[in-house]
Amino acid sequence: MTYNINGHAGGLIEQGRKTRAFMAVIFLGVSFIFSTLPGVGEAQSYRFTDVTIEGNQRIEPGTILSYAGIARGETVSAAELNDAYQRILASGLFETVTIEPRGSRLVIAVKEYPTINRINFEGNRRLKDEELAGFIESKSRQVYNPTKAERDAETIAEAYLQNGRLAARVSPKIIRRSDNRVDLVFEIFEGGNVEIERISFVGNQVYSDHRLRRVLESKQAGLLRILIQRDTFVEDRLQFDRQVLRDFYLSRGYIDFRITGVNAELARERDGYFITFNVEEGQQFRFGEITTVSEMDEVVAEEFQSILRVRPGVVYSPTLVENSIARMERLAVRKGIDFMRVEPRISRNDRDLTLDIEFALVRGPRVFIERIDIEGNATTLDRVVRRQFRVVEGDPFNPREIREAAERIRALGFFEKADVNAREGSSPEQVIVDVDVEEAPTGSLGFGGSFSSKTGFGLAVQFEENNFLGRGQTFRFSISGAEENRNYGMNFVEPAFLGRDVRFHFDVGYVETEGYNSNYDTESASLGFGLEFPISERARFGVNYKFDHTEVLNYTGPAGTLLDGEAGLGALNASSVGFTFSYDTRITGLNPNAGMLLEFSQDFGGAGGDVDFSKSTARVMAQTKILNEEVTLRATLAGGMVNFRKGQSSRITDRFLYGSDIIRGFAYDGIGPRERDAGGTFDDALGGNFFATAKFEAQFPLGLPEEYGIEGGLFYDVGSVWGLDTTSPNTLYAGGPVRHVAGLSIFWKTPVGPLRLNWSKALQKQTFDKEQQFELTIQTNF
Structure with a gap:
């Protein structure tokens, strides 16, 4: 068989040539496309002999070139041009940026932001x-x-x-x-406020929802929601509420208390929140056995045990433990024992629900205070902050003392923020205490209004500066007046006299009355100053001097009465020295729900002036909460006496004439000795040289939503005012018959001030006493 080479074989060769040519064209096309993609093939490079900036008005060309980072004559790639574009755009100065190569010239066109x-x-x-x-x-x-x-x-x-x-x-x-x-x-x-419609609790057995809601900073929306700001929902405030709720239970011995969850559910209309706290109260624990052990040879545990005030059976509170530790460490400082630390070791007894506390006296690290740095106090002097520390540079470092100093600095009220931190100093054995504060406004100009059915409407203007000249001093000037009286006063207080814990005060006042439910006027000017200092953890003692200028004038009653004779004495000056003593357990006592205040003062006239006298007053107040703190019980016992010597007699301005201030239910001059003739042509309240009173009161919820701020009360008062140096045949009640009064009260915490309404009924009174069966008081600043 023979083949035609030039025929069929030649066709195959020709067809192969065409195929190869077609594939070559496709290869060249694909290669060209790939060469134009970034990172594929050989990257295109540029060399610019000139850079032109267009569109800039405020920004200098050199600034734009610095952002671009491209120098003349430098070879750059397309990727580097893109980076330059990104840097210029990221500067935030330009609304648009374009970079265009034009041969050997680079054109950067920008549009600046306005x-x-x-x-x-x-x-x-x-x-x-x-x-x-x-x-x-x-x-x-x-x-x-x-x-x-x-x-x-x-x-x-x-x-x-x-x-x-x-x-x-x-x-x-x-x-x-x-x-x-x-x-x-x-x-x-702005939209509308999203209020808290309801705050409820799940799991609480001991304390009611009503009691727990009073603890929280957040409040339910009430009648006066327009004026109340705390009824709006703020999520951050819930975190604070969680902490104060936990502190509330821990301070009452519920050491296992937990908040398992807080649900804030938005209403369907998105106009209110329903907040639910899920809690587990646990059991209440009390202090069990309290002991002290020493791990330091030079420290005798019995000496420190003897100063403890906590006793077995008292409801457990972390605050009481902290106070005990502070007392022990202060004793160590007084005894010259450095670096002693107190470690409370707590043993739990679930069987009898007690906590045994062992205070271990151990040796702490030998660390000293290198220095105390204070920053941010543009107005307040350094010494005002430094005196809140009980330590100075070179003293042993005590973390507890630093924390307490921080609390004292914050309690001054001079700073929006006060951070106190310790850091390592120039060596591991030294620390630097940094105090960073931010000043707060400390001056105020207040305008106030008041109403009382006893004194009528009153207005007050007061200027007060609590950090006078940055020295931590208080300066106050006030003017107030009602329908029948006017009061002007100036007060200056230095809380750290001569750099010590001694309070110095200086007071000037002027009071005048016109009528004031009587038929005479009075004028009184006073000047006084004194010192006050602590004598124990809860007691303070003060000494004072006072000068008074008083006068009874414009008497409109008949001649020959006792008041007519007192008005005829004219102006008299009294110069007196005295002291005050107070003992207060309301804040630092063992029971957070109970406390007592004892006050006693005496003034002795005769150190110059026109009169020789002594005046004594005493008051004891006690308060406690019962029925799971729903009901507050208060009791007040008070008394006073004034005694004039050397044949002198007291005047109406010296005696006690307080009406409802002594016993509720009577007018200002409603009780005590009176001078009244048989026909009733004159009836003068004289006041008395003595008074004694006992007041008892209960305050309780009325079942209304607590956001209304309305509570009820019952009270019972018993007491008398008696005693005169001079009497007349028309004198009544000088022997001091006792009065009894009972009544009910409404307490209303309004946004414009606390309002109290009293309705009273005298159970025992005298014929010519002046009752005041209703009394309304309210006071506010605006």
Whole structure:
């Protein structure tokens, strides 16, 4: 068989040539495409002999070139050009950026962001412009940045959220002006308050919902919700509520107390929250055996055991343990024992629900205070802060003392923020205590109003500076007056006289009355000063001097009466020295629900002046809470006496004439000795040289929602005012018959001030006593 080579075989060769040519074209095309993709094939490179900047008005070309990072004559790749573009755009100065190679010349065209001409807020009523301006980053005369403006809008919305307005919306808008300027406007829709409709508790057996709600900072919306700010829902406030609720139970011996959850459920209408605290109370524990052991040879445990005030059977409280530790460490300092630490070792007895406490006296690390640095006190002097420390540079370092000093600094009220921290000093054996404070306003100008059915309407103006000249001193000036009296006063207090825990006070006052339920006027001017200092943990003692100038004038009664004779004496001066003693367990006592206040004072006249006298007053107040702290019981015993010597007699301005201040249910001059003729042509209240009273009161809930702030009360008073140096045939009740009064009260905590209404009925009185069966008092600052 033969084949035609030139025929069939030649066709195959020709067909192969065409196929190879077609494949070559495809290969070249694919290679070209791949070569143009980044990172594929050989990257294109550029070399520029010139760089041109276009579109810039405020920004210097050199600044733009520094962002680009491209130098003339330098070879750069396409990727490097893209990086330069990203850097210029990321500067936040330009709205648009383009980079275009034109042969050996690189053209960078930019469009600058405008400058902010002014910033306005529209639609805001709850938060003022000044407050909002402090929240945002954008400022006038700075470059406008839309990203920053969006962040500012979110910040403003968050501020409204913290004020309980979840529906608040904020939109940043710009209004273009000439010369590439814009006005930045934040359009605000505040929305309504999202209130707390209900706060409830699940799992509480010992304390009622009503009692626990009084502990929380958050409050339910009530009748006066427009004026009450704490009834709006703020999530951060719930964290504080959790802590105070836990502290409440721990201070009452419930050491196993837990909050298992807090549910905040938004109402379907999105206008209110229902908050539920899920709690586990556990059992109440009391102190069991309390012992002290010493692990230091030079420390005798019995000496420290003897100063403890906590006894077995008392309800356990961490505060009492802390106070005991502080007492022991203070004793160690007085005895010159350095670096002693007290470690409480607690043993739990579930069988009898007690906690045995063993106070171990151990040796702490030998660390000293290198120095105390104070920063941020632009107004307050350093020494005001330093005197809150019981230690100085070079003393042994005691962490507890530093914590207590921090609390004392915060308690001053001079600072918005006060952080006290310790850090290592120049060596491991030394620490530096850093005090970082932020000043707060300490001055105030107050305008007040009051109403009493006894004294009528009254107004008051008071200027007060609690950090006078940055020295921690108090300066106060006040003017007040009602329908029949006026009172002017000035007070100055130095809390650390001569750098010690001694309080110095200086007082000046002037009081005048016109009528004031009587037929005479009075004028009284006074000047006094004194020192007060602690004599124990709960007791204070003070000494004072006082000068009084008093006068009874404009007597309109008949001649020959006792008051007519006292008015005829004219102005008299009294110069006296005295002392005061107080003992108060209401804050630092063993029982957080009970406390007692004892006050006793005496003044002795005759150190100059026109009169020689002595005046003594005493008061004992006690308070406790019962029925799981739902009911508060109070009792007050008080008495006083004034005694004039050397044949002198007291005047109406010297005697006790207080009416309802002594016994409720009577007018200002309603009880005590009187001078009254048989026909009743004159009836003068004289007051008495002695008074004694006992007051008993119960305050309890009325079953109303506690957000109304309304509670009820019952009271019973018994007492008398008696005794005169001079009498007349028309004198009544000088022997001191006893009065008895019972009544009920309504307590209302309103946003404008505490209001109290008393209805009373005299169970035993005298014929010419003046009753006051209803009394209303309210006082507020505005």
